[in-house]
Amino acid sequence: MSTPTRRALTLTPKPAYTLALLTGLYAAQGIPFGFFSQALPVLLREAGMSLKAISLSSLLFLPWALKFLWGPFVDQVGKPRSWLLPLQLCTAGGAAALSLVDLSQGFAMLFAALFVFSLFASVQDVVTDSIAVRLLDSRQRGLGNGIQVGAYRIGMVFGGGLLLYVYARLGSATMFLSMSMLLLLSSMPVLWLRLGKADAAAARTSARELAGGWWLRLREPGVIGFVALIAAYKFGDTMGASLVGPFMRDYGLSKEAIAIIKGSVGSSCGLAGAALGGWLAFRLPRRTVLLAFGIAQTASLALYAAAAQRIGGEPMIWAACIAEHLLGGMATVALFALMMDASDARHAGTDYSLYACAIVCVQGVAGFVGAAIGDAGGYTLVFIVSTVASALGCAALVVGLDRGVGPGLLRDVWAVRSST
Incomplete structure (x- = not known):
């Protein structure tokens, strides 16, 4: 069987515009996620809700x-711009509409609106x-994922x-209007996007x-x-x-x-890791960075x-x-x-979503396993087990790909052993 080839694009934006577009779109995804995970629990607790009730906010990530x-629908129906503009405008408009809601009257409407936000953001993703x-070509994907x-x-x-600071100083109405403006600003590059369908035969695809x-x-x-290899690569790290x-x-x-160690310092180091990992993934072969970053990630555990x-x-x-x-940020970027290398351009949204959802699933399993080990044997044991699991996962990924496991699209990329 011959190695699949990627479909050539008839109109390719300049790299600088592509990176600006991706920066805006990925930032737009982080805005509601940051609100769900950081600001919303504070608002709910301030309203007197129990911790169990607050935990239900995790359903927003479903x-x-x-x-x-919905990956196949995105891949085969419509153009990227025809998806992105309505999604971004609806979320920005929804945020503006929430500024009219009196949170003191209850959070039911807010939860319903935020679930729709999450749905739109997942499609946009x-x-x-x-x-x-x-x-992005194979070299640019390192920079692209650093930006991601x-x-x-x-x-x-x-x-x-x-947004939590704005809420504390100016109230919920100004907070939601600020969210709306942030979403609109991050969507501006979409106005200049000109990219057609990935597959001209998509119109013949049935609903089934x-x-x-x-x-x-x-x-x-x-x-x-x-999927098994990337799950193994992330399992030990996530467990710890x-x-x-x-x-x-x-x-x-x-x-x-x-808060200082995990929040301020940790977040800053995560950003630095993403930037450094993206630059090195642009400069070095994929096998080199995955092996080196995997070993380094293991050492941190x-x-x-x-x-x-x-x-x-x-x-x-x-x-x-x-x-x-x-x-960890460097390893994640790699x-x-x-x-992305393993995703077929004709089915890019579906393929990449499958891999990303596999990582989400393995994170849930790894967290449960880590908690069970921690309850049984303490923190020292769980960190030792996670270190070993991380090392074995890194080895499994490299050895597996060396032996040809994975989609055919990876063969050429993985075969590159030195920078060109």
């Missing part, structure tokens, strides 16, 4: 776990990933910290084929094996990272110290194991947190670039 279902796969991770985190800062398109893509040769917050609290650190043994005291926790966010 569309992100199911986004592979599929469209954006499809654009990135189609417009970095811009998303910046959007979270605006959606969480900034669209509904089950994700299953057909999952059954493509090498896809399930590749999921317990860092509780570990810091049980270690004796104050909430203020944890070993620092937590040492801290759990009270080695190095609080400075060791700082070192572990900085290493985790910096090196892995996302590899996922």
Whole structure:
């Protein structure tokens, strides 16, 4: 069987515009996510809701776990611009409309609106990933995914910290109007997007084929094996990272110290890791960066194991947190670039969504497994197990791809061993 080839584009935007477009779109996704995860729990708690009730806000993330279902529709129906403009305008308009809602009368309407926001954002994410796969070549995907991770985190800062500050100073109406303006500003590059369908034969695709398109893509040769490899690469890292917050609290650190270490310092290091990882993934072969970043990510978990043994005291926790966010950000960028390499341009939204949802699923499983090990044997054991699992996952990915596991699209990219 011959290696699949990517469909050539008849009209390709300039790289600078492409990167600006992706920056805006990924930041637009981070804004509502930051609001859901950081600002909304504070608003709900202030309204007197219980912690159990606040935990129900996690249902707002459900569309992100199911986004592979609408991937085929995004790939085969309409042009990217015809998806993005209505989605962005609706979310911006919805945010403006929420400024008229009196939160003191209850949060039912807010929850309903935010669920729709999450649904729109998940569809926008599929469209954006499809654009990135189609417009970025194998070298540019390192920079593109650095922008993806970095811009998303910046959007979270605006959606969480900034909007919460605006709420505290000026009230909910100004907060939602500010969200609307941020969404509109991040959408401006879409106005100049001129990109056609990925497949001229899409009009002949039946509704049944669209509904089950994700299953057909999952059954493509090498896809399930590749899903297993990327899951293995992320499992150990996620297992350890999921317990860092509780570990810091049980270690004796104050909430203020944890906020500084994980929030300010951790977020800054995550941004730096995304930028550095994107630059190195642009300069170096995919195999080199995935192996190097995977080993480095594993080493950061070993620092937590040492801290759990009270080695190095609080400075060791700082070192572990900085290493985790910096090196983990680099590894994430490299892995996302590899996922784009494995995505067929004709089915880019579906393919990439399948890989991304697989990572979301493995994160949930890894968090549960980590908690079970932690309850049974303590933090030292769970960090040691996560370190070993991370090392084995990195080895599995590299060895598996060396042996040809995965979609045929990866063969040429993975075969490059030195920068050209």
